Amino acid sequence: MQVFLRFRAAACVAFLGMLLGAIPLPSLGATLDPSLATASNPMTVVLDERLAGRGIAYTHMTIPVSPGAFTLDYPEWIPGEHGPTGPLHDMSELRISANGQPITWQRDPVDMYAFHITVPPGVHRVNVDFTVLLNQQNNFTDGQLATRNIMVGNWNRYILYQRNIDNTKYYVTASLVLPQDWDYANALPVRSRNGRRVDFKTVTLETLVDSPTDSGRYYRHILTWSQGGARSYLDLFADHTEDFDMPASEIAAYKCMTPEAIALYGGRHWNVYHSELTLSDLIPGQGIEHHQSSDDRADDDFVTKEDEMLAGGDLLTHEFSHSWNGKYRRPFDLQQPNFNEPYPEHTELLWQYEGMNQYIGDVLAFRCRIKGKASDYPEYLASTYAQLAYEPGRRTTPIIDITTGAPYYYATSGAYESLRRSSGDFYTEGELMWLDADTIIRQLTGERKSLDDYTKVFAGGVSAPRVVTYTRADLEHYLSEVVSYDWHAFFQKYVYSIAVQPPTDMIGRAGYKLVFTDKPNKYDEAYESTGKSVNSWYDVGVQMNDKGDIRDVREGSAAWNDGLGIGMKIVAVNGRGFGSDVWKAAVKATSSSFSGVRLVVEQDGYYHDLTLHYRGGAKYPHLVRVKGTTDMLTLIMQRHAK
Amino acid sequence: MKQYVILAAAALALIGANRLDTPLATSSNPMTIVLDARKAAVGLAYTHMTIPVQPGPSTLDYPEWIPGEHSKAGPLNDMSQLVVRANGTPLAWHRDQVDMYAFHLDVPQDVRTIDVNFTVLLNGPGEEMFATRNVMVGNWNRYLLYQRNIDNEHYYARASIIMPDGWDYASALPVSRRAGNRVDFNTVTLETLVDSPTDMGRYVKHITTWTGDGATTYLDMFADHPEDLDVKDSVIDTYKRLTPEAIAFYGGRHWNNYHAELTLSDVLGSEGIEHHESSDDRAADDFMTDPAWQLSFGDLIPHEFSHSWNGKYRRPFGLQQPNFNEPYDELTELLWQYEGMNQYVGDLLSFRSGIRDPKDYPEYLASLYARFYYEPGRDTTPISDTTIGAPYYFCCGRGWYPTIRRTGGDFYGEGELMWLDADTIIREQSHGAKSLDDYVKVFAGGVSSPKVVTYTRADLEGYLNQVQPYDWHGFFQKYVYSIAPQPPTDEIERAGYKLVYNDKPNKFVRVRGSSEGVVSWYDVGVNLSSKGIAMDVRKDSPAWNAGLAPTMQVIAVNGREYKKQIWTEAIAGAKMTNSNIDLLVKQGDWYSHLSLDYHDGVKIPHLERIPGTTDMLEAIMSPHATASPAPSK
DSSP states (O other): HHHHHHHHHOOOOOOOHHHHHHSSSSGGGGGOOOOOOOOSSOEEEEEETTTTTGGGEEEEEEEEOOOOEEEEEEESTTTTTSOOHHHHHHHEEEEEEEEEOOOOEEESSOOOEEEEEEEEOOOOOEEEEEEEEOOOOOOOSBBBOOOOEEEEEOOGOOOETTTTTTTTTTTEEEEEEOTOOOEEOOOOOOEEETTTTEEOOEEHHHHHHOOEEEEESSSEEEEEEEETTEEEEEEEEESSSSGGGGOHHHHHHHHHHHHHHHHHHHEEOOOEEEEEEOOOOSSSSSSEEESSSEOOOOOOOOOOOHHHHHTTHHHHHHHHHTBBBBTTEEEEETOSSSSSSTOOOOOOOOHTTTTTHHHHHHHHHHHHHHHHHHHHHHHHHHHHHHHHOOOGGGGGGGGHHHTTTTTHHHTTTTSOOHHOOOTTTHHHHHHHHHHHHHHHHHHHTTTSSSHHHHHHHHHHHOOOOOEEEHHHHHHHHHHHHHHHHHHHHHHHHHHHSOOOOOSHHHHHHHHHHEEEEEEEEHHHHHHHHTTTTTEEEETTTTETTTTBBBBEEOOOHHHHHHOOOEEEEEEETTTEEEOHHHHHHHHTTTTTTTTTTEEEEETTTTTEEEOOOOOOOOOOEEEEEEESOOOHHHHHHHHOOO | OOHHHHHHHHHHHHHHHHHHOSSSSSSSSEEEEEEEEETTGGTTTEEEEEEEEOHHHEEEEESSTTTTOOOSSSOGGEEEEEHHHHHHHHEEEEEEESTTTTEEEOOTTOOOEEEEEEEOOOOOTTTTOOOOOSEEEGGGGGOOETTTTTTTTTTEEEEEEOOOEEETEEEESOEEEETTEEEEEEEEEEEHHHOOOOOSSSSEEEEEEEETEEEEEEEEEESSSSGHHHHOOHHHHHHHHHHHHHHHTTTSSSSSSSEEEEOOOTTTOOOEEEOEEEEEEEETTTTTTHHHHHHHTTTTHHHHHHHHBBBEEEEEEETTTTTSSOOOOOOTTTHHHHHHHHHHHHHHHHTTTTTSOOOGGHHHHHHHHHHHOGGGGGOOHHHHHHTTTTHHHHHOOOOHHHHHHHOOOHHHHHHHHHHHHHHHHHHHHTTTSSSSSHHHHHHEEEEESSEEEEEOHHHHHHHHHHOSSSHHHHHHHHHTTTTTTSOOHHHHTTTTTEEESSSSOOOSSSSTTOOOOOTTTTTTTTETTTTTTTEETTTSHHHHHHHOOOOOOEEEEHHHHOOHHHHHHHHGGGOOOOSSSSEEEETTTTTEEEEEEOEEEEEEEEEEETTTSHHHHHHHSSOOSSSOOSSSO
């Protein structure tokens, strides 16, 4: 254990040493440069969104500089994205000038995000203009960002800034120019608004990048909570106005979100909070957390269709919870002075940042009945547990590799995700682990304490936005304050070692047991309906889309052993054309037939017959109550706020 | 400005010289790799390695910078199920906190070799595919870990493959033994192994395209469908002329045996990656049987073959690194020679060898020139930014408005214009006595086994001055290192041609793979797919001014349902009238009308001969090799 940690530290230092040699630039925290953009002499940004509907935005900046060699950075490590995801490929038509004279820029030969210029004598401010291409395909965090009616505006995309400064001491005055008739939402304080132009007050660079600014033609602002001067809002932007029409019960559910979160954490670290939600099938689903807002992107019918809420109803609660867990409290090595080299984020502790947050986001969503009733949680838990228990990659890859490797796992896609594992695993397995911790605390204290006490030690109190960092030892200490237990060994087992089984004991401890029946799991059905997929993972061992294209095959399953693989398409099942219903009926019938399932499979233009030697019938996961025990899950998921 | 480049390069060179570790995998104690490809058809491959180590903290790297890909393209996301063992006991590994390609181990006392096994995921839905039911592209960098911070020319590996039943393979690796499905190769350096892609397949055709002086070239074709291997003799003959043309051009060779490994598969898609003694070429099913492919893409194999001289043998100093991982980033600034000149030479060899008809080159050049002339991004972004930024331009060159951003393709295509310009300058200044053919002989002439000789920009300018004194530094400064509002242009007239636009078709100006798609780039300013979807819109063009944008779909033109012919007739018809062209356009699920104010008719670029001048293009593109294919010594 300690050998492991010492080794890690040594390796890390050695690596940074090499990095320093490779990049002839000023480096670590000790040598940050003085910020030239001060509160009284800030850099300025005007984001012109008027061509957003055509996939283009323009930025016009002035940046304080000093004469001589000078370097400007385009943000690379974007907070909340946990990777070097700054969308460099969307930045184009860069022009730099001073007093109307063009200044030649040159990209660094190693760090593609750095632009070098030579500032003429006597010049202390340069003009920087560039074009941002809003609609890249093929990229994980930035698919389409604008439609005819909506634009997602993340400030990191629209700025360059002085290299190697502390972004909490670097100041910016930002403005927005909207298309005709559009409105916007964000957490930035407004200085003035004049028609389509909004001028914001001067803030730090950190706050600016922390304040996404959504805008759109069709919008709805809902005040969800207020107390004293503090307020929370739900700001909706849709491609179609009918997508705003959510039932009153759902608005009530979202109004429950703030008081429940404040009750859970025992305070707040924001003054005004905006959940900015786009409703568009054209903008890929996403949720990115900020101190006083969240950048949430969902389908057209996200707030109007029940399956969408079952499948993804924790979107807003998850991002909201991050205001406490992630933004206020942050892993010590995820917190960096700015967004660029040589300050890469270290993502090891995402098992707290994202793992616990997955649990809390769900707790809030169930407590507020956004994602289902409290009594639905066992079904949801069965779905999550089974997915992880039946993931072959867990036999070789511990959760710690996925959090440490998050900058690349987030960007992965492709075949056999169950062998490689995915960034989603430290979210969902995190939920199992933190539920396990919750039930351990409840059991050891006879229900006098729970994870709700831990979250108050971790992130309680009221303050304006700020960052307080933590280490793994801090977390174990906070937990021990709540109840004495070997928390170090707990995380060692489930995070830092290969865990052949995910955390499991909480199911029995909560008064349940896992069973597989031929009745579909309600949440897995919602995933199928919203994701247009067919899931036969626990019986035959295959996942497909609704056209029969194979998406994954479980190692060692009947599907695997009989030769199904990625790249194949199931065309016919027992002689009938493939369809979700036909497939499921055939799998179910295997419990009473001895002939297996006959398939016609197409691959690369070749058709062949294949028989699945499977006789177990359909299997779907559920939790059932163990008689005579306390139902902890219902207790946890009940409404807690007064 | 150039200072930055020099500083960074110097810092890297310093590290390389001083800090490399002693390789533990020697020629007598190499690392071993068995690539088990038997499940290739379901998209899985397994690698079983033994790696020499020493006790204590040890780090293994997965290759990140892949030679020829010019970026951090190592497919980390395809690597899974990593298991490390020492004497049969599992050994915990952990990934570096910053460098995702590095895996740290603590090797127990007395352990000198570890077993490393992992799974490589060959295919992802919507991703680049590496295997089909019948073909697998095998790049060794995907199948190995190796000791961190060594010189890959002094680190040895012994590789084997196990193929599916009935499959064959091609590779430039020397074979020690073949038994059934298993092939054991001789021990080679890590550099040579990663430089030796090994394609495999069920339907295979090996053709010897040239022999001479004990050297041989092969064309190894792997198809998804056996009929795609039925290539006409006349086509094969053009590929047989490629080697003598290349040897005549460069005045020698730096390979002993050369395999052009070509997959013919729509599933695997198009790709070409160069190696010293082979190339990894991927093309469509009917690439060798449909003349349209040879016309549009016939430089695939010549381009990669030419890289054996330009890119592998001669290499920019900043691209040659001791190994494939941190902290040895490739510096890609000089890709304007590595890829830019190679684009010209690959095309030139395809025309000289007859893969494409030399008479077609002027039309080809017209299409190339017009494309760069009408690229809005050139007003803000010099070619040097696209080469220096290649590691990101290559990875992220897709998406909207590539002509505003520019792309990694630009230093290829514009490179061809520049090197043709240089060729015509040499020919004109020397009154026809010299040409670029003389430059390449200074640059890469002679005969040797594979080796690397690096160069700087100053070296290249020196070689050119040896051939023909001229302000070559100013030349590259103008076209590479500065914003050049126009691409190199003078070569057209110098070669005896002028550029014209008219409504006649140019067979190189077309939407690839789409008979109903339209290139209306030079008139209205948009390229449309067969369904009328705008793929790109030219900034400040009539289409741009009308409000057309990528992904908008043209549903109807002047009230008629979109078809290529309807579109073209509407543009031609508007020439006679003052009324605008009415477009019904769909964006998302919103329909609207756009009014296209354009009255100048269809414009397609062509080159026309200037009477009474010398036709340099014909002189350049006609066959040069003598009847005897053997290289002169």
